[in-house]
Amino acid sequence: MSTDFQQARAALGARLRELRFTAVGGRLTGTQLASRLGWPHSKVYKLEGGQQTATSEDLRAWADAVGQPEVFEELAARLATFEFHIRSWRRQLSAGHRPVQDSWNIEVDQSKVIRAWEEAVVPGMLQTADYARAVFLRYADLYGTKRDTEEAVRARIRRQEWLHQAGHQFHALVWEAALHALICSPSVLTSQLDRLAGMIGMDTVQLGIIPLSASLRIPPANGFWVLDERLVIAEDWHAEVWLEDSDNVSTYLRIWRTLRESAVFGADAQAAITRAQRSVRPR
Template structure:
């Protein structure tokens, strides 16, 4: 977790403690407040200590329980401020995958140059509809989220129009393992590899593949995208991390550049795709 995020969470916790101690009608102990809220007392202390991130409904309930409902908007504003960097999947996917894709499309449309690193899947900008569908269904199962799969697929595919606009450039790096990962059926993967092979040499796409046997200067770690020089979007299992400070953007670009030094391009990349095609369909 980023230092800035944790500091903001701790600052919110201190404000919550201040409100508890200054409750209308007299100071409340943590146990008394927990009883009013119907929570385990440990939740009160975790929120105040910055060890748990409050949900919006937690903050609204806290403000009411201490007799100061008018401060709820202030607390929610504090939460929005630091959650703009750490966007939990639980909250993002509350309405399904389509809204998340809509937000991505807005940011992609604003960008001229995108750098992407994916170690386990084909990047969304290069996915077939069937492959994207398989990915969304797997994540819907994992998070128990709304199954708006077809809407999410259409929105992701719509984003790919960006690749056909002049002046745009997509620099994609993929670990070879992603070419073999059966996150979908073999037939869907075969079609996805055909699509990927067709991207090699496209004037708006630079496709690099890091071979499994390549010497790596750093671990492959998680996937991330750098949009122009203004925004990094990185994925973890609990959240998407959005970073827009210059130091973070520069760090992720150094990571991308370092990984790219182990990649192959052009005919060599095509050979790795062909090897994966033969693996998924030995008769090819």
């Protein structure tokens, strides 16, 4: 499903195509423009098709290459409208959880390396269907939104196919508290913990657990994901925040790496999961 973010990116792409068609000296083909810019021609078509977000430098180079440097300010203003994009939960979930999952799937499919930090829940890429169902139902109750739970669960589980594709890397950091949080039934949490344990050692997944006893350089805060060092999706109670500008992406990468310093991996991460498994008692 289309989102405001994707629509804005597509609109910018259409404007870039228009400038190529009306270049000073005559219309340029995508290949001709790419040659002027020293880019692969695929980059031109991805930018025009709204499949890739231009940087400010890309826009300036494009304006110069089509002989219209004066349009750079207009293009930069368009870019600024979606570099920082707040998507309120109430508006997003008005149509249910499935469209939100579809939007995530689009971005995940375009990514090769994903870094995630979750302080209260197991990351969606590693959830069982039952655990995901419980999470969706909790939020549907909180916001009083449409219950399309089964469609949302299928969409989230489908995203996990990404983990089984060569060349992908998922680096997840989870606070140990999330392993104990009974946002679902004890039996569902037990199965979820078994799944987490099984992910340790998978070649496309690196799972780090920050123990409750760990010394922290910064306070753990709300969860966020960094996709290919190009996009940050951060969650708060009122909204998701999508960030693409390089300064914010760099900040979140620095936060993620700082949190990672307190994490344990491999056998030590397995021990943290085992502690949680022992604490869960079916009721």
